[in-house]
Amino acid sequence: MSFLSKSPWIMHYDGSSCNGCDIEVLACLTPVYDVERFGIINTGNPKHADILLITGAINEQNRSVVQNIYHQMPDPKVVVAIGICASTGGIFKECYNVLGGVENVIPVDVYVPGCAARPESIIDGVVKSLAVLEEKHRSIALMNSGKDVLAIETASVEDAKTILHLQKEAYQSEAEIYGNFDIAPLKQTLDEIRHDFSKKCFLKASFKNHIVGSVRAYSDGETCFIERLIVAPSKQDLGIGSKLLKAIEDRFPDSPRFELFTGHKSRRNLFFYQKRGYSEFKHSIVCDKITRVYLEKHRAEHK
Numbered sequence: 001m002s003f004l005s006k007s008p009w010i011m012h013y014d015g016s017s018c019n020g021c022d023i024e025v026l027a028c029l030t031p032v033y034d035v036e037r038f039g040i041i042n043t044g045n046p047k048h049a050d051i052l053l054i055t056g057a058i059n060e061q062n063r064s065v066v067q068n069i070y071h072q073m074p075d076p077k078v079v080v081a082i083g084i085c086a087s088t089g090g091i092f093k094e095c096y097n098v099l100g101g102v103e104n105v106i107p108v109d110v111y112v113p114g115c116a117a118r119p120e121s122i123i124d125g126v127v128k129s130l131a132v133l134e135e136k137h138r139s140i141a142l143m144n145s146g147k148d149v150l151a152i153e154t155a156s157v158e159d160a161k162t163i164l165h166l167q168k169e170a171y172q173s174e175a176e177i178y179g180n181f182d183i184a185p186l187k188q189t190l191d192e193i194r195h196d197f198s199k200k201c202f203l204k205a206s207f208k209n210h211i212v213g214s215v216r217a218y219s220d221g222e223t224c225f226i227e228r229l230i231v232a233p234s235k236q237d238l239g240i241g242s243k244l245l246k247a248i249e250d251r252f253p254d255s256p257r258f259e260l261f262t263g264h265k266s267r268r269n270l271f272f273y274q275k276r277g278y279s280e281f282k283h284s285i286v287c288d289k290i291t292r293v294y295l296e297k298h299r300a301e302h303k
């Protein structure tokens with residue numbers, strides 16, 4: 001790994017930890033472990049931070065704070081979940097007010113296990129996060145270079161197999177959230193998705209000629225129904241999902257209303273859509289573990 005030319009700045013946020021992991025994070029900043037030797041500086045301002053270190057699980061109180069900090073950080077950014085609480089919810093996972101690990105509300109790039117995580121492991125995690133940050137810098141620079149490395153275009157039925165593979169990869173994290181690997185996107189067959197091509201408009205996002213994202217939609221009456229917005233896990237957090245959503249909305253210029261749905265525990269998805277103008281309007285129960293949350297958006301000129 002060649003290190004970044006700029007010193008990466010870190011921000012530390014204590015979600016709901018017992019302070020065990022926080023003490024170890026602070027130990028990394030002391031002269032004994034001295035992470036500053038990697039050029040790293042600790043900052044209290046998310047607008048200056050490249051790397052977010054989070055300790056503790058996510059609960060209803062800190063969920064919006066974590067999302068707020070994350071969205072104030074400039075792109076590219078990296079999130080490191082420190083300790084088993086931040087990684088999965090740990091021993092607090094089953095508590096009535098705990099939502100689980102950090103990945104439930106924002107994307108996590110590096111997980112540092114342990115209870116408490118040892119300073120050596122935290123430093124290892126931070127060094128790994130530098131490699132992730134560097135890769136994100138490279139990808140964004142390429143995407144902004146005007147060299148057409150990211151193309152969003154109509155997918156054809158020949159792309160069905162690749163899109164289905166990507167869909168099964170992208171929905172793994174959703175299945176884990178609900179503890180249910182029988183969700184429809186994971187069970188869809190090649191014949192079914194090929195059949196969908198005859199009824200729906202499919203878009204694909206290609207990065208350096210590899211399909212890394214997709215979305216599909218169809219219109220019925222005044223509403224455009226948007227489905228299965230997916231981005232490859234390794235290419236998330238680079239703005240590809242936003243571009244796909246905007247592109248599919250643009251494909252239906254005569255639709256005054258857009259509708260989509262996600263699961264009630266998919267807080268990252270809910271936040272993503274709400275940030276882009278969608279609002280909840282109804283719920284429906286799929287099974288005892290999953291409630292579908294429907295969101296809608298009205299095109300500005302039709303309001």
Ligand code: SF4
Nearest residue numbers: 017020021083085115
């Ligand atoms: S992982 Fe252990 S030490 Fe760290 S916050 Fe959770 S309970 Fe505390």
